[in-house]
Amino acid sequence: xxxxRLLDVSLxxxxxxxxxxxxxxxxxxxxxxxxxxxxxxxRWDTFSFEWYARLFSNESLGEALLNxxxxxxxxxxxxxxIATLAALHVNARPSSRSARMLEYVIFxxxxxxxxxxxxSLLIYFREIGVSRGLATIIVGHAVFVLxxxxxxxxxxxxxxxxxxxxxxxxxxxxRLQTFRFIILPNLRMPLLTAGILxxxxxxxxxxxxxxxxxxxxxxxxxLYAMMRVGFTPEINALITLILGFSIVLTVVxxxxxxxxxxxxxxxxxRI
Amino acid sequence: MRAEDCVLWGFAALFILIPLAxxxxxxFFFVVDNSVVYRPTLAxxxxxxxNDSYRTTFFxxxxxxxxxxxxxxxxxxxxxxxxxxxxxAWRNFLVIxxxxxxxxxxxxxxxxxxxVLGTNGLLNSVLLALGIVDEPVSxxxxxxxxxxxxxxxxLLPFMVLPIYISLERIPNSVLNxxxxxxxxxxxxxxxxxxxxxxxxxxxxxxxxxVLASGDFLAPELxxxxxxxxxGRLIFSQFGLAFNWPLGAALxxxxxxxxxxxxxxxxxxxxxxxxx
Numbered sequence: 001x002x003x004x005r006l007l008d009v010s011l012x013x014x015x016x017x018x019x020x021x022x023x024x025x026x027x028x029x030x031x032x033x034x035x036x037x038x039x040x041x042x043r044w045d046t047f048s049f050e051w052y053a054r055l056f057s058n059e060s061l062g063e064a065l066l067n068x069x070x071x072x073x074x075x076x077x078x079x080x081x082i083a084t085l086a087a088l089h090v091n092a093r094p095s096s097r098s099a100r101m102l103e104y105v106i107f108x109x110x111x112x113x114x115x116x117x118x119x120s121l122l123i124y125f126r127e128i129g130v131s132r133g134l135a136t137i138i139v140g141h142a143v144f145v146l147x148x149x150x151x152x153x154x155x156x157x158x159x160x161x162x163x164x165x166x167x168x169x170x171x172x173x174x175r176l177q178t179f180r181f182i183i184l185p186n187l188r189m190p191l192l193t194a195g196i197l198x199x200x201x202x203x204x205x206x207x208x209x210x211x212x213x214x215x216x217x218x219x220x221x222x223l224y225a226m227m228r229v230g231f232t233p234e235i236n237a238l239i240t241l242i243l244g245f246s247i248v249l250t251v252v253x254x255x256x257x258x259x260x261x262x263x264x265x266x267x268x269x270r271i
Numbered sequence: 272m273r274a275e276d277c278v279l280w281g282f283a284a285l286f287i288l289i290p291l292a293x294x295x296x297x298x299f300f301f302v303v304d305n306s307v308v309y310r311p312t313l314a315x316x317x318x319x320x321x322n323d324s325y326r327t328t329f330f331x332x333x334x335x336x337x338x339x340x341x342x343x344x345x346x347x348x349x350x351x352x353x354x355x356x357x358x359x360a361w362r363n364f365l366v367i368x369x370x371x372x373x374x375x376x377x378x379x380x381x382x383x384x385x386x387v388l389g390t391n392g393l394l395n396s397v398l399l400a401l402g403i404v405d406e407p408v409s410x411x412x413x414x415x416x417x418x419x420x421x422x423x424x425x426l427l428p429f430m431v432l433p434i435y436i437s438l439e440r441i442p443n444s445v446l447n448x449x450x451x452x453x454x455x456x457x458x459x460x461x462x463x464x465x466x467x468x469x470x471x472x473x474x475x476x477x478x479x480x481v482l483a484s485g486d487f488l489a490p491e492l493x494x495x496x497x498x499x500x501x502g503r504l505i506f507s508q509f510g511l512a513f514n515w516p517l518g519a520a521l522x523x524x525x526x527x528x529x530x531x532x533x534x535x536x537x538x539x540x541x542x543x544x545x546x
Binding site: 019108243 | 275279280282286287289290291294347349350352367369371372374375377378379383384386387393431484485486487488491492502505506515519525529
Protein backbone atom coordinates (compact mmCIF):
# COMPACT_ATOMS: atom_id res chain seq x y z
CA UNK A 1 0.00 0.00 0.00
CA UNK A 2 2.77 2.38 0.90
CA UNK A 3 4.55 1.80 -2.39
CA UNK A 4 1.38 2.59 -4.27
CA ARG A 5 1.11 5.86 -2.42
CA LEU A 6 4.58 6.79 -3.54
CA LEU A 7 3.67 5.93 -7.12
CA ASP A 8 0.55 8.09 -6.90
CA VAL A 9 2.52 11.02 -5.61
CA SER A 10 5.15 10.75 -8.30
CA LEU A 11 2.51 10.40 -11.03
CA UNK A 12 0.76 13.47 -9.70
CA UNK A 13 3.95 15.50 -9.54
CA UNK A 14 5.01 14.59 -13.08
CA UNK A 15 1.55 15.54 -14.35
CA UNK A 16 1.67 18.76 -12.40
CA UNK A 17 5.02 19.62 -13.99
CA UNK A 18 3.66 18.81 -17.45
CA UNK A 19 0.69 21.13 -17.02
CA UNK A 20 2.95 23.77 -15.51
CA UNK A 21 5.29 23.56 -18.50
CA UNK A 22 2.33 23.92 -20.85
CA UNK A 23 0.79 26.94 -19.20
CA UNK A 24 3.57 28.83 -17.45
CA UNK A 25 5.18 30.30 -20.59
CA UNK A 26 1.84 31.56 -21.81
CA UNK A 27 1.02 33.02 -18.42
CA UNK A 28 4.35 34.82 -18.39
CA UNK A 29 3.61 36.46 -21.73
CA UNK A 30 0.20 37.50 -20.43
CA UNK A 31 1.70 39.13 -17.34
CA UNK A 32 4.42 40.87 -19.34
CA UNK A 33 1.86 42.43 -21.64
CA UNK A 34 0.72 44.67 -18.76
CA UNK A 35 3.92 45.19 -16.80
CA UNK A 36 7.48 46.02 -17.63
CA UNK A 37 10.40 43.94 -16.58
CA UNK A 38 13.76 44.91 -15.28
CA UNK A 39 16.68 42.62 -14.51
CA UNK A 40 14.54 39.53 -14.78
CA UNK A 41 11.99 40.80 -12.27
CA UNK A 42 8.50 41.83 -13.11
CA ARG A 43 7.88 45.34 -11.78
CA TRP A 44 4.38 45.10 -10.39
CA ASP A 45 4.02 48.85 -10.00
CA THR A 46 4.13 49.47 -13.73
CA PHE A 47 0.69 48.27 -14.79
CA SER A 48 -0.36 49.91 -18.06
CA PHE A 49 -1.97 49.38 -21.42
CA GLU A 50 0.93 51.07 -23.14
CA TRP A 51 1.89 48.04 -25.22
CA TYR A 52 -1.68 47.60 -26.37
CA ALA A 53 -1.91 51.22 -27.40
CA ARG A 54 1.28 50.89 -29.43
CA LEU A 55 -0.08 47.77 -31.00
CA PHE A 56 -3.11 49.48 -32.43
CA SER A 57 -0.99 52.12 -34.09
CA ASN A 58 0.94 49.39 -35.90
CA GLU A 59 -0.67 49.18 -39.32
CA SER A 60 1.28 46.25 -40.71
CA LEU A 61 -0.08 44.04 -37.96
CA GLY A 62 -3.66 44.97 -38.77
CA GLU A 63 -3.00 44.13 -42.38
CA ALA A 64 -1.49 40.78 -41.39
CA LEU A 65 -4.50 40.00 -39.20
CA LEU A 66 -6.85 40.76 -42.08
CA ASN A 67 -4.79 38.48 -44.33
CA UNK A 68 -5.05 35.70 -41.75
CA UNK A 69 -8.82 35.99 -41.66
CA UNK A 70 -9.19 36.09 -45.45
CA UNK A 71 -6.90 33.09 -45.87
CA UNK A 72 -8.60 31.12 -43.10
CA UNK A 73 -12.15 31.61 -44.36
CA UNK A 74 -11.37 31.01 -48.04
CA UNK A 75 -9.21 27.96 -47.36
CA UNK A 76 -11.85 26.43 -45.12
CA UNK A 77 -14.67 26.91 -47.59
CA UNK A 78 -12.61 25.28 -50.34
CA UNK A 79 -11.37 22.47 -48.10
CA UNK A 80 -14.85 21.78 -46.72
CA UNK A 81 -16.35 21.34 -50.19
CA ILE A 82 -13.61 18.94 -51.26
CA ALA A 83 -13.56 17.11 -47.91
CA THR A 84 -17.35 16.62 -47.95
CA LEU A 85 -17.25 15.30 -51.51
CA ALA A 86 -14.41 12.97 -50.58
CA ALA A 87 -16.15 11.75 -47.41
CA LEU A 88 -19.38 11.03 -49.32
CA HIS A 89 -17.36 9.25 -51.97
CA VAL A 90 -15.46 7.05 -49.51
CA ASN A 91 -18.53 6.44 -47.36
CA ALA A 92 -20.51 5.20 -50.36
CA ARG A 93 -17.85 2.65 -51.38
CA PRO A 94 -15.70 1.81 -48.37
CA SER A 95 -14.05 -1.21 -49.98
CA SER A 96 -13.15 0.42 -53.29
CA ARG A 97 -9.42 0.59 -53.91
CA SER A 98 -9.53 4.03 -55.53
CA ALA A 99 -11.44 5.42 -52.54
CA ARG A 100 -8.77 4.15 -50.17
CA MET A 101 -6.05 5.59 -52.37
CA LEU A 102 -7.82 8.94 -52.28
CA GLU A 103 -7.88 8.76 -48.49
CA TYR A 104 -4.13 8.20 -48.37
CA VAL A 105 -3.50 11.14 -50.67
CA ILE A 106 -5.70 13.43 -48.58
CA PHE A 107 -3.78 12.49 -45.45
CA UNK A 108 -0.34 13.06 -46.97
CA UNK A 109 -0.04 16.83 -46.40
CA UNK A 110 -1.19 16.39 -42.83
CA UNK A 111 1.14 13.50 -41.99
CA UNK A 112 4.30 14.66 -43.74
CA UNK A 113 6.43 17.26 -41.97
CA UNK A 114 4.96 20.71 -42.79
CA UNK A 115 8.29 21.78 -44.22
CA UNK A 116 7.81 19.25 -47.06
CA UNK A 117 4.24 20.28 -47.82
CA UNK A 118 5.40 23.89 -47.89
CA UNK A 119 8.38 23.52 -50.14
CA SER A 120 6.70 21.13 -52.57
CA LEU A 121 3.94 23.69 -53.16
CA LEU A 122 6.54 26.44 -53.43
CA ILE A 123 8.45 24.56 -56.14
CA TYR A 124 5.23 23.65 -57.94
CA PHE A 125 3.89 27.19 -58.01
CA ARG A 126 7.20 28.54 -59.25
CA GLU A 127 7.30 26.00 -62.07
CA ILE A 128 3.77 26.77 -63.27
CA GLY A 129 4.49 30.48 -62.99
CA VAL A 130 2.24 31.47 -60.08
CA SER A 131 3.89 34.09 -57.91
CA ARG A 132 3.66 33.96 -54.15
CA GLY A 133 0.77 35.76 -52.50
CA LEU A 134 -2.47 35.21 -50.66
CA ALA A 135 -3.71 32.73 -53.27
CA THR A 136 -0.74 30.41 -52.76
CA ILE A 137 -1.14 30.60 -48.98
CA ILE A 138 -4.83 29.73 -49.35
CA VAL A 139 -3.98 26.60 -51.34
CA GLY A 140 -1.39 25.58 -48.74
CA HIS A 141 -3.85 25.97 -45.88
CA ALA A 142 -6.70 24.24 -47.73
CA VAL A 143 -4.51 21.23 -48.42
CA PHE A 144 -3.28 21.19 -44.82
CA VAL A 145 -6.70 21.26 -43.11
CA LEU A 146 -8.36 18.94 -45.66
CA UNK A 147 -7.58 15.75 -43.70
CA UNK A 148 -9.09 17.01 -40.43
CA UNK A 149 -12.34 18.16 -42.01
CA UNK A 150 -12.56 14.96 -44.04
CA UNK A 151 -12.03 12.78 -40.96
CA UNK A 152 -14.69 14.52 -38.87
CA UNK A 153 -17.29 14.40 -41.65
CA UNK A 154 -16.54 10.78 -42.55
CA UNK A 155 -16.90 9.73 -38.90
CA UNK A 156 -20.38 11.26 -38.81
CA UNK A 157 -21.36 9.76 -42.18
CA UNK A 158 -20.26 6.30 -41.09
CA UNK A 159 -22.40 6.55 -37.99
CA UNK A 160 -25.49 7.42 -40.03
CA UNK A 161 -27.79 4.51 -40.65
CA UNK A 162 -27.69 3.34 -44.25
CA UNK A 163 -31.43 2.72 -44.16
CA UNK A 164 -32.03 6.47 -44.01
CA UNK A 165 -30.45 6.95 -47.42
CA UNK A 166 -32.09 3.83 -48.80
CA UNK A 167 -35.53 4.96 -47.60
CA UNK A 168 -35.07 8.32 -49.30
CA UNK A 169 -34.07 6.67 -52.53
CA UNK A 170 -36.99 4.22 -52.37
CA UNK A 171 -39.30 7.18 -52.07
CA UNK A 172 -37.86 8.55 -55.29
CA UNK A 173 -35.43 11.17 -54.05
CA UNK A 174 -32.64 12.01 -56.45
CA ARG A 175 -29.01 11.90 -55.31
CA LEU A 176 -29.03 15.64 -54.86
CA GLN A 177 -32.30 15.58 -52.92
CA THR A 178 -31.01 12.81 -50.67
CA PHE A 179 -27.97 14.91 -49.90
CA ARG A 180 -29.92 18.11 -49.39
CA PHE A 181 -32.70 16.75 -47.20
CA ILE A 182 -31.26 13.67 -45.50
CA ILE A 183 -27.49 13.90 -45.24
CA LEU A 184 -26.83 17.62 -44.95
CA PRO A 185 -29.07 18.22 -41.89
CA ASN A 186 -27.11 15.47 -40.14
CA LEU A 187 -23.81 17.07 -41.03
CA ARG A 188 -24.54 20.47 -39.56
CA MET A 189 -22.71 20.02 -36.26
CA PRO A 190 -19.73 18.12 -37.68
CA LEU A 191 -19.33 20.80 -40.35
CA LEU A 192 -19.36 23.51 -37.70
CA THR A 193 -16.89 21.61 -35.52
CA ALA A 194 -14.57 20.90 -38.43
CA GLY A 195 -14.79 24.51 -39.61
CA ILE A 196 -13.82 25.94 -36.22
CA LEU A 197 -10.97 23.48 -35.73
CA UNK A 198 -9.70 24.08 -39.26
CA UNK A 199 -9.84 27.84 -38.79
CA UNK A 200 -7.83 27.56 -35.59
CA UNK A 201 -5.23 25.44 -37.40
CA UNK A 202 -5.08 27.81 -40.34
CA UNK A 203 -4.87 30.85 -38.09
CA UNK A 204 -1.75 29.42 -36.40
CA UNK A 205 -0.10 27.75 -39.38
CA UNK A 206 3.41 29.12 -39.78
CA UNK A 207 5.78 26.67 -41.42
CA UNK A 208 3.91 26.05 -44.66
CA UNK A 209 2.97 29.72 -44.84
CA UNK A 210 6.57 30.90 -44.54
CA UNK A 211 7.33 29.11 -47.81
CA UNK A 212 4.25 30.36 -49.63
CA UNK A 213 4.01 33.97 -48.45
CA UNK A 214 5.15 36.75 -50.73
CA UNK A 215 5.26 40.29 -49.42
CA UNK A 216 1.89 40.05 -47.68
CA UNK A 217 2.07 37.41 -44.97
CA UNK A 218 -0.37 36.21 -42.36
CA UNK A 219 -0.17 37.14 -38.69
CA UNK A 220 2.18 34.33 -37.57
CA UNK A 221 4.55 35.12 -40.43
CA UNK A 222 4.57 38.78 -39.43
CA LEU A 223 5.13 37.75 -35.80
CA TYR A 224 8.00 35.52 -36.82
CA ALA A 225 9.63 38.41 -38.60
CA MET A 226 9.20 40.62 -35.51
CA MET A 227 10.59 37.96 -33.18
CA ARG A 228 13.70 37.42 -35.24
CA VAL A 229 14.58 41.09 -35.10
CA GLY A 230 14.46 41.05 -31.34
CA PHE A 231 12.33 41.62 -28.32
CA THR A 232 9.60 44.21 -28.39
CA PRO A 233 7.08 44.24 -25.57
CA GLU A 234 4.28 44.88 -28.06
CA ILE A 235 4.59 41.25 -29.06
CA ASN A 236 3.41 40.26 -25.59
CA ALA A 237 0.30 42.40 -25.98
CA LEU A 238 -0.40 41.01 -29.43
CA ILE A 239 0.10 37.45 -28.22
CA THR A 240 -2.27 38.00 -25.31
CA LEU A 241 -4.95 39.17 -27.73
CA ILE A 242 -4.40 36.20 -30.04
CA LEU A 243 -4.47 33.80 -27.11
CA GLY A 244 -7.73 35.29 -25.91
CA PHE A 245 -9.12 34.74 -29.39
CA SER A 246 -7.76 31.17 -29.51
CA ILE A 247 -9.30 30.35 -26.14
CA VAL A 248 -12.69 31.63 -27.27
CA LEU A 249 -12.40 29.49 -30.41
CA THR A 250 -11.40 26.48 -28.33
CA VAL A 251 -14.34 26.85 -25.96
CA VAL A 252 -16.74 27.18 -28.89
CA UNK A 253 -15.09 24.16 -30.47
CA UNK A 254 -15.29 22.05 -27.31
CA UNK A 255 -18.96 22.96 -27.01
CA UNK A 256 -19.70 22.08 -30.64
CA UNK A 257 -17.68 18.88 -30.37
CA UNK A 258 -19.71 17.74 -27.38
CA UNK A 259 -23.01 18.51 -29.06
CA UNK A 260 -21.99 16.68 -32.19
CA UNK A 261 -21.24 13.61 -30.08
CA UNK A 262 -17.47 13.99 -30.36
CA UNK A 263 -15.44 10.87 -29.88
CA UNK A 264 -18.54 8.87 -28.92
CA UNK A 265 -19.65 8.54 -32.53
CA UNK A 266 -16.33 7.07 -33.33
CA UNK A 267 -16.66 4.53 -30.57
CA UNK A 268 -20.10 3.45 -31.69
CA UNK A 269 -18.92 2.79 -35.23
CA ARG A 270 -15.98 0.83 -33.89
CA ILE A 271 -18.21 -1.58 -31.98
CA MET B 272 -15.43 8.22 -64.44
CA ARG B 273 -18.12 10.28 -62.83
CA ALA B 274 -17.97 14.02 -62.27
CA GLU B 275 -17.19 13.76 -58.57
CA ASP B 276 -14.27 11.42 -59.25
CA CYS B 277 -12.90 13.99 -61.67
CA VAL B 278 -13.23 16.82 -59.17
CA LEU B 279 -11.69 14.84 -56.30
CA TRP B 280 -8.81 13.32 -58.19
CA GLY B 281 -8.31 16.58 -60.07
CA PHE B 282 -7.90 18.45 -56.80
CA ALA B 283 -5.68 15.75 -55.32
CA ALA B 284 -3.49 15.70 -58.42
CA LEU B 285 -3.24 19.48 -58.82
CA PHE B 286 -2.54 20.44 -55.25
CA ILE B 287 -1.09 17.35 -53.55
CA LEU B 288 0.34 14.78 -55.96
CA ILE B 289 1.91 16.95 -58.67
CA PRO B 290 3.49 19.35 -56.10
CA LEU B 291 4.98 16.37 -54.27
CA ALA B 292 6.16 14.87 -57.54
CA UNK B 293 7.76 18.14 -58.65
CA UNK B 294 9.52 18.42 -55.31
CA UNK B 295 10.84 14.86 -55.70
CA UNK B 296 12.07 15.56 -59.23
CA UNK B 297 13.66 18.86 -58.19
CA UNK B 298 16.04 17.02 -55.89
CA PHE B 299 17.75 15.63 -58.98
CA PHE B 300 18.35 19.01 -60.68
CA PHE B 301 21.14 21.45 -59.97
CA VAL B 302 21.89 25.15 -59.91
CA VAL B 303 24.31 27.12 -62.04
CA ASP B 304 24.59 30.89 -61.57
CA ASN B 305 21.42 31.15 -59.51
CA SER B 306 19.23 29.40 -62.05
CA VAL B 307 18.00 25.83 -62.06
CA VAL B 308 19.34 23.43 -64.69
CA TYR B 309 16.72 20.84 -65.57
CA ARG B 310 19.04 17.90 -66.17
CA PRO B 311 18.94 14.88 -63.88
CA THR B 312 21.97 14.29 -61.70
CA LEU B 313 22.78 12.62 -58.42
CA ALA B 314 25.18 15.41 -57.50
CA UNK B 315 23.00 16.77 -54.67
CA UNK B 316 22.83 13.42 -52.94
CA UNK B 317 26.53 12.79 -53.44
CA UNK B 318 27.24 16.16 -51.89
CA UNK B 319 24.96 15.56 -48.92
CA UNK B 320 26.55 12.19 -48.22
CA UNK B 321 30.13 13.40 -48.63
CA ASN B 322 29.75 16.73 -46.87
CA ASP B 323 30.64 16.34 -43.21
CA SER B 324 28.64 19.27 -41.91
CA TYR B 325 25.43 18.13 -43.67
CA ARG B 326 25.88 14.62 -42.34
CA THR B 327 26.58 15.79 -38.79
CA THR B 328 23.55 18.07 -38.85
CA PHE B 329 21.38 15.23 -40.14
CA PHE B 330 22.36 12.79 -37.41
CA UNK B 331 22.42 15.45 -34.71
CA UNK B 332 18.84 16.35 -35.58
CA UNK B 333 17.60 12.76 -35.71
CA UNK B 334 19.22 12.10 -32.36
CA UNK B 335 17.67 15.22 -30.88
CA UNK B 336 14.23 14.19 -32.19
CA UNK B 337 14.71 10.72 -30.73
CA UNK B 338 15.67 12.15 -27.34
CA UNK B 339 12.65 14.44 -27.33
CA UNK B 340 10.40 11.48 -28.22
CA UNK B 341 11.88 9.33 -25.45
CA UNK B 342 11.58 12.02 -22.77
CA UNK B 343 8.03 12.82 -23.84
CA UNK B 344 7.07 9.16 -23.90
CA UNK B 345 7.95 8.88 -20.21
CA UNK B 346 6.42 12.22 -19.18
CA UNK B 347 3.41 11.70 -21.44
CA UNK B 348 2.71 8.19 -20.24
CA UNK B 349 2.82 9.24 -16.60
CA UNK B 350 0.47 12.14 -17.29
CA UNK B 351 -1.97 10.10 -19.37
CA UNK B 352 -2.01 7.40 -16.71
CA UNK B 353 -2.62 9.99 -13.99
CA UNK B 354 -5.54 11.48 -15.94
CA UNK B 355 -6.98 8.02 -16.56
CA UNK B 356 -7.03 7.25 -12.82
CA UNK B 357 -9.05 10.39 -12.02
CA UNK B 358 -12.87 10.39 -11.65
CA UNK B 359 -14.69 11.10 -14.97
CA ALA B 360 -15.46 14.77 -14.31
CA TRP B 361 -11.78 15.47 -13.62
CA ARG B 362 -10.71 13.50 -16.65
CA ASN B 363 -12.71 15.66 -19.06
CA PHE B 364 -11.36 18.81 -17.53
CA LEU B 365 -7.75 17.59 -17.65
CA VAL B 366 -8.05 16.39 -21.25
CA ILE B 367 -9.50 19.71 -22.40
CA UNK B 368 -6.81 21.57 -20.48
CA UNK B 369 -4.28 19.51 -22.39
CA UNK B 370 -5.89 20.13 -25.78
CA UNK B 371 -6.21 23.91 -25.34
CA UNK B 372 -2.47 24.61 -25.85
CA UNK B 373 -2.66 22.62 -29.10
CA UNK B 374 -4.96 25.26 -30.53
CA UNK B 375 -2.66 28.05 -29.45
CA UNK B 376 -0.22 29.42 -31.93
CA UNK B 377 2.89 27.30 -32.24
CA UNK B 378 5.14 30.24 -32.80
CA UNK B 379 3.75 32.02 -29.77
CA UNK B 380 4.53 29.08 -27.52
CA UNK B 381 8.10 28.97 -28.79
CA UNK B 382 8.44 32.68 -28.22
CA UNK B 383 7.03 32.30 -24.73
CA UNK B 384 9.64 29.65 -23.97
CA UNK B 385 12.27 32.31 -24.57
CA UNK B 386 10.85 34.25 -21.66
CA VAL B 387 11.18 31.15 -19.51
CA LEU B 388 14.65 30.04 -20.54
CA GLY B 389 16.48 33.35 -21.02
CA THR B 390 19.18 34.76 -18.73
CA ASN B 391 16.55 37.09 -17.28
CA GLY B 392 13.94 34.42 -17.63
CA LEU B 393 11.52 32.81 -15.26
CA LEU B 394 13.49 29.60 -14.77
CA ASN B 395 16.59 31.54 -13.77
CA SER B 396 14.60 33.68 -11.33
CA VAL B 397 13.25 30.53 -9.72
CA LEU B 398 16.67 28.89 -9.56
CA LEU B 399 18.13 32.06 -8.02
CA ALA B 400 15.31 32.42 -5.51
CA LEU B 401 15.70 28.80 -4.43
CA GLY B 402 19.42 29.29 -4.05
CA ILE B 403 20.22 26.48 -6.47
CA VAL B 404 22.48 28.78 -8.48
CA ASP B 405 24.29 31.94 -7.45
CA GLU B 406 24.07 33.79 -10.73
CA PRO B 407 21.81 33.42 -13.77
CA VAL B 408 22.58 30.45 -16.01
CA SER B 409 23.02 31.55 -19.59
CA UNK B 410 23.32 27.97 -20.82
CA UNK B 411 19.55 27.57 -21.00
CA UNK B 412 18.94 29.55 -24.16
CA UNK B 413 20.35 29.60 -27.69
CA UNK B 414 21.71 26.08 -27.77
CA UNK B 415 20.55 22.56 -28.55
CA UNK B 416 19.28 21.98 -25.01
CA UNK B 417 16.94 24.93 -25.41
CA UNK B 418 15.64 23.35 -28.62
CA UNK B 419 15.12 20.03 -26.82
CA UNK B 420 13.26 21.63 -23.92
CA UNK B 421 11.13 23.82 -26.19
CA UNK B 422 10.16 21.03 -28.57
CA UNK B 423 9.48 18.73 -25.66
CA UNK B 424 7.09 21.23 -24.06
CA UNK B 425 5.38 22.18 -27.31
CA LEU B 426 4.89 18.58 -28.46
CA LEU B 427 3.76 17.08 -25.13
CA PRO B 428 0.01 17.10 -25.93
CA PHE B 429 0.72 15.00 -29.05
CA MET B 430 2.05 12.31 -26.73
CA VAL B 431 -0.43 12.45 -23.85
CA LEU B 432 -3.61 12.47 -25.94
CA PRO B 433 -3.07 9.26 -27.97
CA ILE B 434 -1.88 7.38 -24.87
CA TYR B 435 -4.90 8.58 -22.93
CA ILE B 436 -7.24 7.53 -25.74
CA SER B 437 -5.78 4.03 -25.84
CA LEU B 438 -6.00 3.76 -22.03
CA GLU B 439 -9.62 4.80 -22.19
CA ARG B 440 -10.35 2.15 -24.80
CA ILE B 441 -9.38 -0.68 -22.44
CA PRO B 442 -12.71 -2.32 -21.56
CA ASN B 443 -13.53 -2.57 -17.87
CA SER B 444 -14.28 -6.24 -18.36
CA VAL B 445 -10.63 -6.89 -19.16
CA LEU B 446 -9.50 -5.19 -15.95
CA ASN B 447 -12.14 -7.07 -13.95
CA UNK B 448 -11.05 -10.34 -15.51
CA UNK B 449 -7.44 -9.65 -14.49
CA UNK B 450 -8.56 -8.93 -10.93
CA UNK B 451 -10.79 -12.03 -10.83
CA UNK B 452 -7.88 -14.16 -11.93
CA UNK B 453 -5.89 -12.86 -9.00
CA UNK B 454 -3.52 -10.40 -10.67
CA UNK B 455 -2.11 -7.76 -8.34
CA UNK B 456 -2.02 -4.07 -9.22
CA UNK B 457 1.50 -4.28 -10.55
CA UNK B 458 0.82 -7.43 -12.52
CA UNK B 459 -2.33 -5.96 -14.05
CA UNK B 460 -0.38 -2.91 -15.08
CA UNK B 461 2.58 -4.76 -16.56
CA UNK B 462 0.66 -7.50 -18.36
CA UNK B 463 -2.67 -5.89 -19.24
CA UNK B 464 -2.68 -2.11 -19.12
CA UNK B 465 0.80 -1.41 -20.47
CA UNK B 466 0.58 -3.69 -23.55
CA UNK B 467 -2.91 -2.41 -24.37
CA UNK B 468 -1.91 1.25 -24.12
CA UNK B 469 1.45 0.96 -25.82
CA UNK B 470 0.00 1.53 -29.33
CA UNK B 471 -1.02 5.02 -28.17
CA UNK B 472 2.53 5.62 -26.99
CA UNK B 473 3.89 4.52 -30.34
CA UNK B 474 1.57 6.86 -32.22
CA UNK B 475 2.58 9.68 -29.88
CA UNK B 476 6.26 8.94 -30.33
CA UNK B 477 5.78 8.90 -34.09
CA UNK B 478 4.09 12.31 -34.10
CA UNK B 479 6.76 13.72 -31.83
CA UNK B 480 9.63 12.36 -33.86
CA VAL B 481 8.28 13.45 -37.25
CA LEU B 482 7.38 16.94 -36.02
CA ALA B 483 10.62 17.44 -34.07
CA SER B 484 12.91 16.26 -36.86
CA GLY B 485 11.40 18.56 -39.48
CA ASP B 486 10.90 21.61 -37.30
CA PHE B 487 12.81 24.77 -38.08
CA LEU B 488 10.92 27.39 -36.10
CA ALA B 489 11.96 26.31 -32.60
CA PRO B 490 15.65 25.86 -33.56
CA GLU B 491 15.62 29.22 -35.34
CA LEU B 492 14.09 31.10 -32.40
CA UNK B 493 15.74 29.44 -29.40
CA UNK B 494 18.57 27.38 -30.91
CA UNK B 495 21.29 29.90 -31.59
CA UNK B 496 24.28 28.66 -33.57
CA UNK B 497 24.59 25.33 -31.78
CA UNK B 498 20.94 24.59 -32.45
CA UNK B 499 21.38 24.58 -36.21
CA UNK B 500 19.22 21.63 -37.19
CA UNK B 501 18.36 19.84 -40.39
CA GLY B 502 15.10 21.76 -40.77
CA ARG B 503 17.01 25.03 -40.64
CA LEU B 504 19.49 23.69 -43.16
CA ILE B 505 16.64 22.94 -45.57
CA PHE B 506 14.92 26.26 -44.97
CA SER B 507 18.14 28.19 -45.55
CA GLN B 508 18.41 26.69 -49.05
CA PHE B 509 15.17 28.48 -49.92
CA GLY B 510 16.30 31.76 -48.47
CA LEU B 511 19.78 33.19 -48.69
CA ALA B 512 21.55 30.16 -50.13
CA PHE B 513 18.98 29.97 -52.93
CA ASN B 514 19.72 26.39 -53.85
CA TRP B 515 16.26 24.90 -54.22
CA PRO B 516 17.37 21.58 -55.77
CA LEU B 517 19.76 20.97 -52.87
CA GLY B 518 16.97 21.93 -50.44
CA ALA B 519 14.65 19.47 -52.17
CA ALA B 520 17.29 16.72 -52.02
CA LEU B 521 17.85 17.36 -48.30
CA UNK B 522 14.07 17.17 -47.78
CA UNK B 523 13.84 13.90 -49.68
CA UNK B 524 16.12 12.33 -47.07
CA UNK B 525 13.94 13.79 -44.32
CA UNK B 526 10.81 12.48 -46.04
CA UNK B 527 12.29 8.98 -46.33
CA UNK B 528 13.00 8.99 -42.60
CA UNK B 529 9.52 10.32 -41.82
CA UNK B 530 7.79 7.73 -44.01
CA UNK B 531 9.89 4.94 -42.51
CA UNK B 532 8.93 6.06 -39.00
CA UNK B 533 5.24 6.33 -39.93
CA UNK B 534 5.37 2.86 -41.50
CA UNK B 535 7.13 1.37 -38.47
CA UNK B 536 4.63 2.99 -36.12
CA UNK B 537 1.77 1.48 -38.11
CA UNK B 538 3.29 -1.98 -37.86
CA UNK B 539 4.21 -1.69 -34.19
CA UNK B 540 1.10 0.20 -33.14
CA UNK B 541 -1.16 -2.43 -34.66
CA UNK B 542 0.27 -5.72 -33.36
CA UNK B 543 -0.92 -9.02 -34.74
CA UNK B 544 -2.94 -9.96 -31.67
CA UNK B 545 -4.95 -6.77 -32.07
CA UNK B 546 -5.65 -6.92 -35.78
